[in-house]
Amino acid sequence: MVPEQVSSRQFKLQLVAAELIDVVGSWIGTQDRAVQVAYEYSGTFVRYEPMMAAGFAAMGFTDQQIDAFFLAASEL
Template sequence: MPYVMRNADGDICGLFEQPQEGFAEELLAADDAAVIDFLNKPLPVAAVSARQFKLQLLAAGLLDSVDAWVAQQPRDVQIAYEYSGIFVRNSPMMETGFSAMGFTPQQIDGFFVAAAQL
């Protein structure tokens, strides 16, 4: 039976064989649905190729909106968007762009997971 650590939203964020000092845990059965869901959750994707990123923008119907947004940004952002070989999930420019498009952190993760499959 694993010890379960949850985040502020109540989602499982870690499984441990022993209690972890300084954290509130609960003990759940290994076959508990929440434990199984946590173990089957796709790992976060830290970066994707430019091809994957832009094809996912196209698939999501966002390519034209993002192109228009980038065209109004400072020159360094335009150059990075046009010439980067990879797009890194947690880069400041990426965070700014996704925020401007109204994405939540969970939606950004989902976008990168989908893009990584292309």
């Protein structure tokens, strides 16, 4: 079952595992300050949050790929 949220640690370690940490970091750097602060200081990352959807859409992820990402992150 796909989790609705994962911890910041799990999310960012999954970015490392998927070799996306630098791509996401670059994308975050182009966003407004609110998105940058949310990425840096959030304790959890929520699957269906609009900010999350925007980030995954910017990287061309499908819903199935997002689910797989969250599932993998939840196992870290």
